[in-house]
Amino acid sequence: MRLIIHNASVLNDEGQLEIKTITAEDGVIKQIAAMDSVPDAGAFGEDTRVIDAAGKLVTPGFIDMHVHLREPGFEHKETIETGSRSAAKGGYTTIACMPNTKPVTDSPEIVSLVLEKAQEAGLVNVLPYAAITKNEQGRELTDFAALKAAGAIGFTDDGVGVQTAQTMKDAMALAASLGMTIIAHCEDNSLVEGAPVAEGEFAKRHGLKGIPNESEAIHVGRDILLAEATGVHYHVCHVSTEQSIRLIRQAKEIGINVTTEVCPHHLLLSEEDIPGLDANWKMNPPLRSKRDVEACIQALEDGTIDMVVTDHAPHSAEEKARGMQLAPFGIVGFETAFPLLYTKFVASGRWSLDMLVKRMTADPARVFGLSAGRLEAGAPADLTIVDLEKEKEVNPEEFASKGRNTPFGGWKLKGWPVTTIVAGKVIWSE
Ligand SMILES: NC(=O)N[C@@H](CC(=O)O)C(=O)O
Ligand SMILES: [Zn+2]
Numbered sequence: 001m002r003l004i005i006h007n008a009s010v011l012n013d014e015g016q017l018e019i020k021t022i023t024a025e026d027g028v029i030k031q032i033a034a035m036d037s038v039p040d041a042g043a044f045g046e047d048t049r050v051i052d053a054a055g056k057l058v059t060p061g062f063i064d065m066h067v068h069l070r071e072p073g074f075e076h077k078e079t080i081e082t083g084s085r086s087a088a089k090g091g092y093t094t095i096a097c098m099p100n101t102k103p104v105t106d107s108p109e110i111v112s113l114v115l116e117k118a119q120e121a122g123l124v125n126v127l128p129y130a131a132i133t134k135n136e137q138g139r140e141l142t143d144f145a146a147l148k149a150a151g152a153i154g155f156t157d158d159g160v161g162v163q164t165a166q167t168m169k170d171a172m173a174l175a176a177s178l179g180m181t182i183i184a185h186c187e188d189n190s191l192v193e194g195a196p197v198a199e200g201e202f203a204k205r206h207g208l209k210g211i212p213n214e215s216e217a218i219h220v221g222r223d224i225l226l227a228e229a230t231g232v233h234y235h236v237c238h239v240s241t242e243q244s245i246r247l248i249r250q251a252k253e254i255g256i257n258v259t260t261e262v263c264p265h266h267l268l269l270s271e272e273d274i275p276g277l278d279a280n281w282k283m284n285p286p287l288r289s290k291r292d293v294e295a296c297i298q299a300l301e302d303g304t305i306d307m308v309v310t311d312h313a314p315h316s317a318e319e320k321a322r323g324m325q326l327a328p329f330g331i332v333g334f335e336t337a338f339p340l341l342y343t344k345f346v347a348s349g350r351w352s353l354d355m356l357v358k359r360m361t362a363d364p365a366r367v368f369g370l371s372a373g374r375l376e377a378g379a380p381a382d383l384t385i386v387d388l389e390k391e392k393e394v395n396p397e398e399f400a401s402k403g404r405n406t407p408f409g410g411w412k413l414k415g416w417p418v419t420t421i422v423a424g425k426v427i428w429s430e
C-alpha cells in the first residue's frame with residue numbers, strides 16, 4: 001500500500017508553509033520532498049493512491065487525549081464506532097478514551113473490550129485509559145500493573161475527582177513505579193454540591209448554585225504536592241481556572257513533572273455567554289469568568305498548558321432536555337474543535353497556525369510519548385488534510401457523533417478538515 005499526497009501545504013521547522021509531496025508506504029511516512037510534477041500513480045504500481053492536496057493544509061493527524069466514547073454501557077449516547085467516526089470527521093487520528101463507562105474500565109477485560117471494538121471500527125487509533133479506583137468510587141485502587149499489561153495508557157477517574165489525598169498519593173506512587181501517568185479530574189465535591197454552573201452573573205441571575213474556582217484549584221494544588229513527593233507524571237484534565245494555571249505554572253518552573261490540557265470551549269466561552277437555561281451550555285468544568293478564559297488562552301500561548309483536548313462528552317437529546325439543573329454535564333467536541341480555534345485565534349491573527357497545530361499534534365505526542373504527531377520519514381502515516389478557506393455553519397444534525405449537544409450550533413467557521421488518513425489509509429473524506 002502506497003499513498004502519495006501531492007501539492008501538500010505543510011508547516012516546516014520554522015512554522016512556515018511550503019509545498020511538498022508526501023509519500024507513505026505500509027502505513028509509515030517514507031518521504032517528504034519538493035516535487036515538480038504530479039506523480040503518476042501507475043508508475044508506482046497498482047497499489048498506489050495519489051491525492052492532489054493543492055491549496056490545502058496537510059498536518060499530522062490531530063491527537064485528542066481526553067474523550068468519552070461511552071461504550072460499554074452508554075451506547076445510546078455514543079459507541080466506539082460512532083465516536084471514532086466523529087473523531088475522524090474532526091481530523092483526529094488518535095484519541096484517548098476515558099474509563100467512566102458501564103462497567104467502568106477498571107479491569108483488564110474492559111480495556112481489552114475497548115481495544116477490540118476500536119479494532120473492529122477500523123478508523124482512528126484508540127488509546128484507553130483505565131480507572132484509578134474501582135468503579136471510580138475513590139476508595140480501592142485498581143490493579144495498575146494488570147491494566148497496563150492489557151493496554152491502558154494511564155490512570156484517571158475522570159468524571160469525578162479523587163476526594164482523598166491518601167488515595168491519590170498511593171495511586172501516584174504506584175503509577176510512578178510503573179512509569180505511568182496519573183490524569184486527574186480536579187474537583188473537590190464539598191465545594192460543589194449540586195451546582196450546575198460556575199459562580200458568577202449567570203448563576204445569580206437564574207438563582208442557581210455556583211461552582212467556585214477553588215473546587216478545581218484545591219485539587220490541583222494538593223496533587224502538585226503529591227506529584228512532587230512521589231515523582232509521578234501528573235496530568236491535569238480540562239484546566240479552566242486562573243488559580244489552577246498559576247499553580248501549574250509555578251510547579252513547572254520548579255521542575256515538578258506536571259502537564260495539562262484545555263478544551264476549546266474554555267478558550268472561547270465564559271459564563272456571561274450562556275444564553276439561557278439550555279443544558280447544551282452545561283459542562284464540567286463549567287464555563288467560567290472572562291478572566292479565566294483569558295488566563296487559559298495566555299497559558300496555552302506560553303506553553304503552561306501543553307495541549308488542546310475536546311473532552312468530547314456526548315449525551316442524548318432526551319438527557320440534555322432535563323434542564324440546566326438536572327441534565328448531565330458535557331458537550332461534544334470532535335467535529336468543531338479545529339475550525340473553532342482556527343477561525344477565532346488563527347484567522348483573527350492572535351495565534352500562528354503552527355502553534356495551533358502543535359498543540360493538537362506534536363505537544364500531546366511529546367507529553368504522552370506517542371510516535372504520532374510529527375510529519376517526518378519514519379513516523380506513522382496519520383495525516384489530516386484541511387481546507388483553510390472552506391467556510392461553513394456548524395450544523396449539529398450533520399455530526400457523525402450520536403451526540404448533538406453543542407453550544408456552537410450555527411457558528412460560521414473556517415478551516416474544515418476534508419480528509420483523514422490513518423496508517424496511510426483514507427478513513428474519512430468529505
Ligand atoms: N466533561 C463533562 O462535562 N462530562 C464528562 C465527564 C468529565 O469529563 O468530567 C462526561 O463523561 O460526560
Ligand atoms: Zn472530567
Ligand SMILES: [Zn+2]
Binds near residue numbers: 311
Ligand atoms: Zn472528560
